[in-house]
Amino acid sequence: MAIEFKPSPSLPPPSNAVGATAWIKNNLFSSPLNIFLTVFSLYIVYLLVPPAIQWAFIDATWSGESKAACTAGGACWAFVASYFDQFMYGLYPSAEYWRINLAAIMLVVLVGMFAIKAVNKMLLSIAIIVVYPVVAYFLFAGGIFGLEIVETSLWGGLFLTTLLGIVGIVASLPLGVVLALGRRSNMPIVKSVCVVFIETVRAVPLITILFMASVMIPLFLPDGLNFNKLLRVLIGITLFSAAYMAEVIRGGLQAIPKGQYEAADAMGLTYWQSMILVILPQALKLVIPGIVNTFIGLFKDTTLVYIVGMFDLLGRIQSATHDANWLGTTAEGYAFAGFIYWVICFGMSRYSMAVERKLDTGHKRN
Amino acid sequence: MSENIKSNTSFLNDAGNRALLFQAVLLVVVLAVGYYLFHNLQANLQTQGISTGFAFLNEPAGFPILIHLIEYTEAGTYGRAFLVALINTILISLMGIVLATIIGVIMGLARLSQNWLVARLATVYIETLRNLPLLLQMFFWYFAVLAALPHPRDSIVFGDFFLNKRGIYSPNPIFEDGFGVVIFGFLATIVASIGLVIWAKKRQTRTGLWFPAYWSSLGIIVIGTIAFYFLAGSPITFDLPEASRFNVKGGMVLVPEFVAVLVALSTYTGAFIAEIVRAGILSVSWGQTEAARSLGMRDSITQRLIVLPQALRVIIPPLTSQYLNLAKNSSLGAAIAYPELVAVVMGTTLNQTGQAIETIGLCMLVYGTLSLSISFFMNWYNKKMSLIER
Amino acid sequence: MTDKNMALAQLEQGEKAIIEFNDVNKWYGDFHVLKNIDFSVKKGERIVVCGPSGSGKSTMTRCINRLEEHQKGSILVDGIEMNDNLKNIETIRKDVGMVFQHFNLFPHLTILENLTLAPIWVRKTPKKEAEEMAMHYLERVKIANQALKYPGQLSGGQQQRVAIARGLCMRPRIMLFDEPTSALDPEMIKEVLDVMVQLADEGMTMVCVTHEMGFAKTVADRVVFMDAGEIVEANTPHEFFDNPQHDRTQLFLSQILNH
Amino acid sequence: MTDKNMALAQLEQGEKAIIEFNDVNKWYGDFHVLKNIDFSVKKGERIVVCGPSGSGKSTMTRCINRLEEHQKGSILVDGIEMNDNLKNIETIRKDVGMVFQHFNLFPHLTILENLTLAPIWVRKTPKKEAEEMAMHYLERVKIANQALKYPGQLSGGQQQRVAIARGLCMRPRIMLFDEPTSALDPEMIKEVLDVMVQLADEGMTMVCVTHEMGFAKTVADRVVFMDAGEIVEANTPHEFFDNPQHDRTQLFLSQILNH
Amino acid sequence: ATLDDVKAKGFIQCGVSTGVPGFSNADNKGTWSGIDVDACRAVSAAIFGDADKVKYTPLSAKERFTALQSGEIDILSRNTTWTYTRDTSLGLDFTTTNFYDGQGFMVRKDLGVESAMDLDGATVCTEQGTTTELNMADFFRKHSMDYVPVVVQKADEALSAYASGRCDVYTTDKSGLAAHRSKLSDPNQHMILPETISKEPLGPVVRHGDNQWKDIATWALFVQINAEEMGITSKNVAKIKKESTDPGIRRLLGAEGNMGESLGLSSDWAYNIIAEVGNYGEVFERNVGPNTPVGLPRGVNNLWTEGGVLYAPPVR
Numbered sequence A: 001m002a003i004e005f006k007p008s009p010s011l012p013p014p015s016n017a018v019g020a021t022a023w024i025k026n027n028l029f030s031s032p033l034n035i036f037l038t039v040f041s042l043y044i045v046y047l048l049v050p051p052a053i054q055w056a057f058i059d060a061t062w063s064g065e066s067k068a069a070c071t072a073g074g075a076c077w078a079f080v081a082s083y084f085d086q087f088m089y090g091l092y093p094s095a096e097y098w099r100i101n102l103a104a105i106m107l108v109v110l111v112g113m114f115a116i117k118a119v120n121k122m123l124l125s126i127a128i129i130v131v132y133p134v135v136a137y138f139l140f141a142g143g144i145f146g147l148e149i150v151e152t153s154l155w156g157g158l159f160l161t162t163l164l165g166i167v168g169i170v171a172s173l174p175l176g177v178v179l180a181l182g183r184r185s186n187m188p189i190v191k192s193v194c195v196v197f198i199e200t201v202r203a204v205p206l207i208t209i210l211f212m213a214s215v216m217i218p219l220f221l222p223d224g225l226n227f228n229k230l231l232r233v234l235i236g237i238t239l240f241s242a243a244y245m246a247e248v249i250r251g252g253l254q255a256i257p258k259g260q261y262e263a264a265d266a267m268g269l270t271y272w273q274s275m276i277l278v279i280l281p282q283a284l285k286l287v288i289p290g291i292v293n294t295f296i297g298l299f300k301d302t303t304l305v306y307i308v309g310m311f312d313l314l315g316r317i318q319s320a321t322h323d324a325n326w327l328g329t330t331a332e333g334y335a336f337a338g339f340i341y342w343v344i345c346f347g348m349s350r351y352s353m354a355v356e357r358k359l360d361t362g363h364k365r366n
Numbered sequence B: 001m002s003e004n005i006k007s008n009t010s011f012l013n014d015a016g017n018r019a020l021l022f023q024a025v026l027l028v029v030v031l032a033v034g035y036y037l038f039h040n041l042q043a044n045l046q047t048q049g050i051s052t053g054f055a056f057l058n059e060p061a062g063f064p065i066l067i068h069l070i071e072y073t074e075a076g077t078y079g080r081a082f083l084v085a086l087i088n089t090i091l092i093s094l095m096g097i098v099l100a101t102i103i104g105v106i107m108g109l110a111r112l113s114q115n116w117l118v119a120r121l122a123t124v125y126i127e128t129l130r131n132l133p134l135l136l137q138m139f140f141w142y143f144a145v146l147a148a149l150p151h152p153r154d155s156i157v158f159g160d161f162f163l164n165k166r167g168i169y170s171p172n173p174i175f176e177d178g179f180g181v182v183i184f185g186f187l188a189t190i191v192a193s194i195g196l197v198i199w200a201k202k203r204q205t206r207t208g209l210w211f212p213a214y215w216s217s218l219g220i221i222v223i224g225t226i227a228f229y230f231l232a233g234s235p236i237t238f239d240l241p242e243a244s245r246f247n248v249k250g251g252m253v254l255v256p257e258f259v260a261v262l263v264a265l266s267t268y269t270g271a272f273i274a275e276i277v278r279a280g281i282l283s284v285s286w287g288q289t290e291a292a293r294s295l296g297m298r299d300s301i302t303q304r305l306i307v308l309p310q311a312l313r314v315i316i317p318p319l320t321s322q323y324l325n326l327a328k329n330s331s332l333g334a335a336i337a338y339p340e341l342v343a344v345v346m347g348t349t350l351n352q353t354g355q356a357i358e359t360i361g362l363c364m365l366v367y368g369t370l371s372l373s374i375s376f377f378m379n380w381y382n383k384k385m386s387l388i389e390r
Numbered sequence C, D: 001m002t003d004k005n006m007a008l009a010q011l012e013q014g015e016k017a018i019i020e021f022n023d024v025n026k027w028y029g030d031f032h033v034l035k036n037i038d039f040s041v042k043k044g045e046r047i048v049v050c051g052p053s054g055s056g057k058s059t060m061t062r063c064i065n066r067l068e069e070h071q072k073g074s075i076l077v078d079g080i081e082m083n084d085n086l087k088n089i090e091t092i093r094k095d096v097g098m099v100f101q102h103f104n105l106f107p108h109l110t111i112l113e114n115l116t117l118a119p120i121w122v123r124k125t126p127k128k129e130a131e132e133m134a135m136h137y138l139e140r141v142k143i144a145n146q147a148l149k150y151p152g153q154l155s156g157g158q159q160q161r162v163a164i165a166r167g168l169c170m171r172p173r174i175m176l177f178d179e180p181t182s183a184l185d186p187e188m189i190k191e192v193l194d195v196m197v198q199l200a201d202e203g204m205t206m207v208c209v210t211h212e213m214g215f216a217k218t219v220a221d222r223v224v225f226m227d228a229g230e231i232v233e234a235n236t237p238h239e240f241f242d243n244p245q246h247d248r249t250q251l252f253l254s255q256i257l258n259h
Numbered sequence E: 001a002t003l004d005d006v007k008a009k010g011f012i013q014c015g016v017s018t019g020v021p022g023f024s025n026a027d028n029k030g031t032w033s034g035i036d037v038d039a040c041r042a043v044s045a046a047i048f049g050d051a052d053k054v055k056y057t058p059l060s061a062k063e064r065f066t067a068l069q070s071g072e073i074d075i076l077s078r079n080t081t082w083t084y085t086r087d088t089s090l091g092l093d094f095t096t097t098n099f100y101d102g103q104g105f106m107v108r109k110d111l112g113v114e115s116a117m118d119l120d121g122a123t124v125c126t127e128q129g130t131t132t133e134l135n136m137a138d139f140f141r142k143h144s145m146d147y148v149p150v151v152v153q154k155a156d157e158a159l160s161a162y163a164s165g166r167c168d169v170y171t172t173d174k175s176g177l178a179a180h181r182s183k184l185s186d187p188n189q190h191m192i193l194p195e196t197i198s199k200e201p202l203g204p205v206v207r208h209g210d211n212q213w214k215d216i217a218t219w220a221l222f223v224q225i226n227a228e229e230m231g232i233t234s235k236n237v238a239k240i241k242k243e244s245t246d247p248g249i250r251r252l253l254g255a256e257g258n259m260g261e262s263l264g265l266s267s268d269w270a271y272n273i274i275a276e277v278g279n280y281g282e283v284f285e286r287n288v289g290p291n292t293p294v295g296l297p298r299g300v301n302n303l304w305t306e307g308g309v310l311y312a313p314p315v316r
Ligand SMILES: Nc1ncnc2c1ncn2[C@@H]1O[C@H](COP(=O)(O)OP(=O)(O)OP(=O)(O)O)[C@@H](O)[C@H]1O
Pocket: C028, C031, C033, C051, C052, C053, C054, C055, C056, C057, C058, C059, C060
């Protein structure tokens, strides 16, 4: 009768198909063109990497009082070391550094608490979005509880960079949501106001907006009413990124199936209820990667405040390189700045990719 | 039955009325804020005695501009200076776009390369440049790399080319009388090669054989033009750069400000374009390649006729927005002494004349126009190229 | 008065109508999608609507809770006229539950949250109470054990049952169903229909767009057949299936029953 | 020699084989996907390949025009061996047409351009001639009137017929089909199968992966059943369906025919 | 009015440079010093009796006028040249000159250049948005010399471009040259050419239209010059106020009459200026004098009685 079917055993692939040699052959030397490319790439690596390592590590000087101490011919990290505090905190008085550190630690702890299941997310969000900024502001600026007042003009370095980035993104998110909703509205005036705003802002370079914020806003205010330059720049940055954010969020809103809107309507939810309870939570989740990308862009763009006379991380480094004691250390300064910006931006982009992947699997069954 | 109808429609409960009212309020608020700002502006300008208007554009500027493609002297007007700056912006944008595209395509393809090493190197390039602020990169090229170049007296000499801190010097061609002949020759070869392409198409329809018309045309144009050049008696002489007391003198010079902005813009944008190119190519499903292969098409033809045309549809829209970004980012040139729009108009002109509203407005207008025209192009292109579906 | 209107008129005698279409017309742009719909549903009545694709079934149903606006004629639900008045719309939507073809559960909320959302925010029910009620309805559709899962974790049939429970949680007086089973695999169709039959048995007023003729035969008080935006025929299931009046109806039935 | 090989050997006597698998093995990484495939197809023969998902049917078929590389054994098509030699691959691909599950038409080209592309560029046919031939084949698959549309404008069944016509335009000696109907709606399956039956009737050598057992019974000279990378059984349709030799085949058939 | 605003907020917002040693420069603790800084401090002393009620806004040359126009700062004290256009069309008012300067050129010694007339073909670095930019253009045009202008955003970047060899010449006001030279790693390798190609009267600037505020800023400086002329210093001012019988001195120091009233200030406003900030000579010596790294001679910035041009109207 029927013959029983036993699958033949799987054999390991022949040695020329797997393993290191096969890999090298397939990936590096599979054709004459590839051989050429491999050799060429190796040559480039040879040209770039060993000298870079030599410069950055082997021949580097790590401590010293001025450029004169750097005699080894390599990188003069002593420059970065001696200016390190300024790069981090700007001209913030060194006795008060703890205030910035404390605020930073608080933020990390608060955000970290999201991972803990037992914590009430609602309260935590309120703590982060409402309470924390107030606390942080008074910590930074001082003026109460006997904290010494620190002028915003002294704020600088990575501290200022981070501040601009975080405030910019947090403030632009709600504004972006409103603009995005407005742009999708079927009320013609609301829609055109939003479209005009979004498109105008996106059409011009950030530098012009910063310029407006730093020199023009006061001209538009009544005599005597005036506010801090940092605040004006923050407003400029926020409006700028809100326009970009609006477009990202609009993408998310468009991706929500029409059925969701209809189901919410059919249940009798009002417009704002259905937006806040049903649509936005889904839309925002969808566009987290886009939001992170906007943030990365914004974070890089905060360097432009240097052009309007604020000293963020890059600005502090740039002006430190003009110090007579350290002339000729520009490369080290930029390398250091590059390292910090790269770690943060690259880290965030990887994070957003991870989130994307996680959300991808989290939504599907079968 | 009509007694059932509850006519409790108070004004505010009517959806249509609500929308109208809300919009009216918004309009009023926007106008009021606009008017308020405008009013303050006027009041402020008046109390401070600042004159308004664009009359200043006709006044002599009095300041020099490092790079000017059109005739410009210190005696020129602010209007002229504005024009010079605008041209500088356009120049750097166009050159940046060309270079960035070349870099982007090469790096995008390299990242897709089967060669592991090449793909890795491209990845490193892309991930490094994309994640660093552009301003930092400009500073790096201008302040760090520049400082490493030799002093003019120790220039790196390469025939008639010089390289030093002050820039790259090359012979400057001067066109003499007979040059019209060369131009004529150039046009003639172009006409000839168009003819060749048409002939090749016809021949294919007849016999089926392909003729490498594009390569041959290129050959005809290059060789033909060179031939005409010598026939006309070499009507170009060169103004050669030579070392002098301070600088290398004469010749044509690419100043470091220009080079730094160009390199920074194009390598930075190139990294973004590389990702767009890669995504575009990956968006063409592998099935397309397999289908082409199973029809016996060679990989080179497959790429050219199947993959590239489809990838381009995906690539062009984000590519245009990168071009737009590049044009906007060229404004950062202001930070390293490249005399583009922001530097000349919002920098020097604003400072010499104090016309903040006018100068900033002018700049925004230029960028706005630029963006608008690019998005018009985009919409047109999308409409033209979108795949026809049912 | 045509035949069908007479039949309707007969049926409408006696009890008061809870849904009334008076000469309703609707256009999408230039496209006349509902033509002179004149029709009413009494309290406790169970209506099945069928007809070829594109005939306006969904559109008509969605007019009942004003997911779509009509442009001519009037629709009265529970005596309240549908117009731009937001108050009216709100009142009616509270009273009308709706189940969609594609369930339209909110994927970011758990099953329980899906069910309690509207009671809490629209009816202002205390959360506790809303949850108890939700559990009650989940039990009725036999998936109380899934209350804390997310919609994405359930099968299609389970999701549709949740959608029905969600509709019920507002304690509506009318339930609308728009092809509730057509996106489901055959095995799942039955479990959903069972729930619907049970609902019908309890006397809920129902308007149900469906092509499940078995269901129509079992529970419908009337079957409404639409084509090209018109109600062609409305009759008891018995009459409808065994003695269709119009040739168009006959053709449709022959297609659908042979399938 | 196993039973199945004997059966094959018997069938293979007589005419010369146009496709020959000699002990072919293939791995994806460590995964052994084709095991000792030993099999040949004669000129004009029509082979249907079936088997459970993941059994290696597609892989085997794609080895025939080297869309996949095998690592051990040899494959000869029309007497030419498949190896790294690009010339050989090109020659063979010109002679082997392939139709995919997802059609893989070129969406940016019209139907006519889809059909003439390869003749013009690969076979160097004059454009005029290529177009005439294309129209001829389009007529054969009954969609000549769509020649100037784009693939996106056609239904799935129409697209698949275009894909077949595109394969034929190269005047291949062998046609490979990889589940040509499995992405289609039921009504469309028939129109595609009709074209394939017609092709078979004209004597084209065909290797067809499909689960349309009706098609297999009508046109196949042999049915090949694969599982876990092996050919379990290869036999005439009559023998295969009425008298399967292996329990694995029986199991598979019982599943697929009950469906 | 600005005075009321300033009194209300309790400090003066003073626009200064981003760093010119001797004029306005912050040390690494963020403490500002320099002649221009002292001009603001003098105003503060006059109003509040405390020279330290000042907050500083570092400004690039480009930003400075807008910052003042917009009200972001109350007074601009940032080596700003008094010119006709600036005074008349920018909505600004110059108070008076606190430093008489002129534009010059700095070159590397090893170039072997002795005079500005040798600069034909040179590359010149300067800061954007200054009169320097215009003077330089005029100078080279006048003498029909060729040059390559490199106009950099910020002063220290221009200096750094010069130091790195991008330019042969660095041009700005001579005082600025001296100050900047002191910032270079090897000041002795650089020299300032003898030519002075322009008049550069530098002084504090206020917004147009607020005469009272302008008067305060103007007279704060005149007081310092008068004090030097009268031999009053920060050290002896207390003693002189008590002991002096000279009616002029008594009026100045508020021991007699009420000179402050017309300015809206207290009667001891001048006394406070001298006590807190010192007379002009002290300010000069402290910030840019020969014993400082900047090392400028008094030159024209001396009293008229000493052969200079400082001639302040009398306080009476
Ligand atoms: N938003 C819309 N804009 C324009 N036309 C529409 C819109 N919605 C539906 N239609 C058209 O109105 C007609 C009726 O649509 P409706 O959805 O009511 O039909 P249906 O009977 O429910 O069909 P189905 O059985 O396919 O659900 C269709 O021809 C449809 O194309």
